[in-house]
Amino acid sequence: RTKQNRISHYFKKT
């Protein structure tokens, strides 16, 4: 099974 991460998991808010 795979899960979908969110993009904000990788890129932090500035």
Next chain:
Amino acid sequence: MFEARLINSVTFKKVLDAIKDLLNEASFDCSEAGIQLQAMDNSHVSLVSLALRSDGFDKYRCDRNLTMGMNLASMSKIFRCSSNDDTVTIKAQDDADTVTFMFESKKQEKISDYEMKLMNLDQEHLGIPDTDFSCVIRMPAGEFARIVRDLSQFGESIVISCTKEGVKFSTSGDIGSANVKLAQTSSFEKEEEAVIIEMQEPVTLTFACQYLNSFTKATPLANQVQLSMSDNVPLVVEYQIPDLGHLRYYLAPKIEE
């Protein structure tokens, strides 16, 4: 005062077509350097990043930095009222709550303008770190669109696997599985037909078809697409807009639970 003039409205139409699948509205950040847009799709899985350089416009003036929040469906309606070869001028006053799009036909016999209300959007800017990617693949944009479309019929995800031999796109679902392998081209007649792979380390990552399909809406903008991958970081799908800028999509990979 902000004013940006582009010789052919069709370029902007293509940009809108390329982002309106993923975004309902977006903020266009205008500065002396040009127009930039960064926005996540509604489900926050992908990120769209558009940059249009001021020197790519026929005329460009931006006295003060300004952010214009626009509804992309409304913007598309307006651009549908223009012919592909109309000259488009985008105008806004400083601190304005509207933006004006003016279309001029090539022979100047028809001039139309459309004023659109701007929106106040909550902006969430994400910092995109510089990454040395393990694999960078350049291939014909049409071929990438074709592969994503074909494989999407069979599964919800596509596994992209890049080695020095080539790149493999795979999927599997209820009816079976599918694989498409592309070898690096050793000789090609036209540069836009080339498949070029720069690999430091082999990479295999899984991505949702739905988003890849949305990205390929940018295909009319460029002959080639560039895919950049490293383990455990988002895929970058990049289209260069000739003489004007680029459109990049970032997509978080699917990971094993």
